[in-house]
Amino acid sequence: MSTQLRVALVGISQPGYRSLALDYLEAACDDDRRLAEVTSVRLDLDTSIDPWWVAYRLARYEPAPDVIAMPVYCWTARRVYEAARVVKAVLPRTTIVLGGPEVGPIAEQVLEAQPAVDGVVTGEGEFAFAELLHAYTRGGDPGAVPGVVARVDGAIVRGPERAPVEELDTLPSPFRGRTHPTDGSAYVETYRGCPHRCAYCFEGKGSTRVRSYSWERIADDIAAVAGTPGMRSFSFIDPVFNLTSERLGRLADVLEPYARQGVRLHTIEVDIERIDAEAAVHLRRAGVASVETGPQSIGAAALAACNRSYDPECFAAGVAACREAGISVECDLIIGLPGDTVSDVVAGLDFAISLDPGRVQVSTLHVLPGTELWSRAAELGLTFDPEPPHEIIATRDIGFDELRRLEELGRASMAIYRARIDPTKESTL
Amino acid sequence: MITFAHVSIGTGGPVSCTLCAARRRASEPEPFTVGTVRERLSEACASWAHGPGPNVSFVRFEPFLHPALPEIVRIASDLGVQRIRLRTDGGALGASQNARGALSAGVRHVELVVLAAGAEHDELTERPGLFAALKAGSRAFIETAAAQGTTVALTGFVPVCSHNVTSAAGAVAALCEAGAVAVHVDAAACRPSEHAHVIAALDTAAANGVAGFVTGLDAAVPAPWDIAPAHEIGVERL
Numbered sequence: 001m002s003t004q005l006r007v008a009l010v011g012i013s014q015p016g017y018r019s020l021a022l023d024y025l026e027a028a029c030d031d032d033r034r035l036a037e038v039t040s041v042r043l044d045l046d047t048s049i050d051p052w053w054v055a056y057r058l059a060r061y062e063p064a065p066d067v068i069a070m071p072v073y074c075w076t077a078r079r080v081y082e083a084a085r086v087v088k089a090v091l092p093r094t095t096i097v098l099g100g101p102e103v104g105p106i107a108e109q110v111l112e113a114q115p116a117v118d119g120v121v122t123g124e125g126e127f128a129f130a131e132l133l134h135a136y137t138r139g140g141d142p143g144a145v146p147g148v149v150a151r152v153d154g155a156i157v158r159g160p161e162r163a164p165v166e167e168l169d170t171l172p173s174p175f176r177g178r179t180h181p182t183d184g185s186a187y188v189e190t191y192r193g194c195p196h197r198c199a200y201c202f203e204g205k206g207s208t209r210v211r212s213y214s215w216e217r218i219a220d221d222i223a224a225v226a227g228t229p230g231m232r233s234f235s236f237i238d239p240v241f242n243l244t245s246e247r248l249g250r251l252a253d254v255l256e257p258y259a260r261q262g263v264r265l266h267t268i269e270v271d272i273e274r275i276d277a278e279a280a281v282h283l284r285r286a287g288v289a290s291v292e293t294g295p296q297s298i299g300a301a302a303l304a305a306c307n308r309s310y311d312p313e314c315f316a317a318g319v320a321a322c323r324e325a326g327i328s329v330e331c332d333l334i335i336g337l338p339g340d341t342v343s344d345v346v347a348g349l350d351f352a353i354s355l356d357p358g359r360v361q362v363s364t365l366h367v368l369p370g371t372e373l374w375s376r377a378a379e380l381g382l383t384f385d386p387e388p389p390h391e392i393i394a395t396r397d398i399g400f401d402e403l404r405r406l407e408e409l410g411r412a413s414m415a416i417y418r419a420r421i422d423p424t425k426e427s428t429l
Numbered sequence: 430m431i432t433f434a435h436v437s438i439g440t441g442g443p444v445s446c447t448l449c450a451a452r453r454r455a456s457e458p459e460p461f462t463v464g465t466v467r468e469r470l471s472e473a474c475a476s477w478a479h480g481p482g483p484n485v486s487f488v489r490f491e492p493f494l495h496p497a498l499p500e501i502v503r504i505a506s507d508l509g510v511q512r513i514r515l516r517t518d519g520g521a522l523g524a525s526q527n528a529r530g531a532l533s534a535g536v537r538h539v540e541l542v543v544l545a546a547g548a549e550h551d552e553l554t555e556r557p558g559l560f561a562a563l564k565a566g567s568r569a570f571i572e573t574a575a576a577q578g579t580t581v582a583l584t585g586f587v588p589v590c591s592h593n594v595t596s597a598a599g600a601v602a603a604l605c606e607a608g609a610v611a612v613h614v615d616a617a618a619c620r621p622s623e624h625a626h627v628i629a630a631l632d633t634a635a636a637n638g639v640a641g642f643v644t645g646l647d648a649a650v651p652a653p654w655d656i657a658p659a660h661e662i663g664v665e666r667l
Contacts, residue, residue: 349430350430353430353431353480353481354480354481356480356481401635404635405635405640408611408634408635408638408639408640408641409640411610411638411640412584412610412611412639412640413430413431413640415582415610415611416431416512416538416582416584416610416611417431417481418580418582419512419537419538419580419581419582420481420484420511420512420537420580421506421510421511421512421513421535421537
């Protein structure tokens with residue numbers, strides 16, 4: 001490849017959202033002086049897009065991209081793979097690089113199954129991707145780049161391991177002068193990692209260690225997003241917003257001036273059992289309009305299998321504290337967790353609805369690559385689709401047809417629960 | 430699950446199998462007075478201890494034929510009822526401004542009563558054109574709500590007897606097509622030898638991605654709402 005590398009960053013997101021991962025990649029590459037000769041184009045698409053149309057758009061670029069990079073999630077993987085196949089057929093000289101939680105933990109399998117894909121970034125992608133581009137510009141060996149698995153002369157080669165970024169402040173901010181956050185769909189992160197070890201989740205990547213940005217950086221990023229003209233609401237991707245009481249209070253201090261101007265935070269993930277009246281006040285001060293939480297399941301066996309705990313009284317108290325503060329709560333339940341029976345799922349639904357949280361979200365388990373459930377699926381009796389999005393097919397305790405009926409029950413319950421008079425909006429005859 | 434108190438607003442409706450009705454020599458449908466309904470509503474709300482609510486389902490009379498429906502719905506709303514459901518034959522929902530009016534008053538949930546699909550429904554109810562009207566009505570309700578940004582639910586009620594049991598699956602399929610999120614099959618009037626048809630109706634719901642549940646059979650599947658008799662107020666048993 002020439003040093004005049006042309007890179008296409010392609011994000012396929014849920015409708016109404018924009019890929020924050022690509023924002024970070026873009027910022028890292030822009031900030032890397034070694035990549036001064038690299039030019040990039042950005043395509044933000046949503047999951048309604050026909051993969052052939054993605055290929056068409058990429059093939060129309062003149063000159064054609066040398067490298068195409070796409071983050072992959074379980075719900076976008078099929079589209080990404082299909083787009084990659086078509087792009088490769090049309091632009092055989094273009095290198096296709098994937099990253100993200102769907103492909104990182106199973107990089108070799110992805111490269112084996114997807115011959116159109118040339119490389120996979122296995123972990124946090126910012127510096128690994130920048131180094132990979134650097135390798136391409138100088139004709140280096142992509143298989144030697146830490147944190148990358150690449151196809152080299154037909155062989156699949158894993159580069160050295162790359163540790164997660166220790167000092168998050170070394171990551172260039174994607175918000176300052178680079179991206180233009182849009183109302184409702186912007187996300188900010190204040191740390192990486194997760195203190196929990198939920199067996200179905202990839203967030204902690206096997207560790208409970210949390211790495212935080214500095215408060216100066218957090219304040220700057222929040223200012224960049226919350227201060228964007230027209231910004232009325234945004235969210236955080238932090239797995240637990242109320243990580244500690246002190247941190248919550250400090251976040252509220254940073255966010256309060258924007259909240260006073262009417263900026264609201266939506267679907268903030270919280271440990272609801274640690275929310276009392278004081279924490280709810282902090283959330284309110286921060287402008288939080290809605291929070292998202294578990295319990296995911298209330299079945300003892302499933303909770304144990306998934307390394308989760310649950311105290312019904314604390315949970316109910318947390319929901320009540322939020323509601324008291326005018327914060328809507330979304331209670332999430334997962335159908336198909338190992339150990340759960342039909343009765344457990346129905347009891348969980350009953351419990352969540354009985355709290356009148358504002359919203360109840362029932363979803364089906366996806367056995368995600370890199371999670372504990374993925375590696376222990378056979379032992380736990382989980383039968384799931386090996387193809388993305390890896391939906392659960394049956395468990396040891398709930399058969400295929402029962403799972404489908406529970407999904408229907410969940411959908412119907414949510415619809416009926418939500419079909420209510422909203423006293424804040426209603427007028428009568 | 431969500432509990433609804435069944436509040437009768439009259440007798441003899443909203444729709445039932447006319448062959449069964451002829452056998453029972455049922456009396457003419459008659460609406461209850463506003464005062465009677467208010468009393469029952471107050472009773473339902475005052476004793477509410479069933480989770481999120483109060484929620485009421487107006488039953489036993491076609492609501493759109495009740496001369497005081499707007500007032501009844503307003504009373505429910507004033508009493509703090511959160512979820513107002515109409516069990517209806519659906520025929521009038523598509524007419525004029527009925528869907529808009531119901532939504533404006535606070536109705537958020539419509540339960541369509543369907544005995545069979547197509548012409549068979551019309552024959553069993555002796556109401557020519559009713560099936561087409563209920564389809565148009567359900568469409569009007571859903572589309573009007575969507576245009577207003579109002580969240581609503583559409584569900585179905587299929588009372589099964591020996592005259593329509595072989596058509597129950599068709600009735601469920603029609604409800605699924607109309608946009609129902611759940612279908613309640615009442616098999617209380619079925620003979621055990623007819624239960625296979627009821628199961629087929631439930632499977633039809635499942636195959637269409639719709640929650641189906643049954644009452645009147647021993648092995649009831651979980652219901653998305655609770656219709657325990659203790660919560661039914663003033664309901665005459667079929």
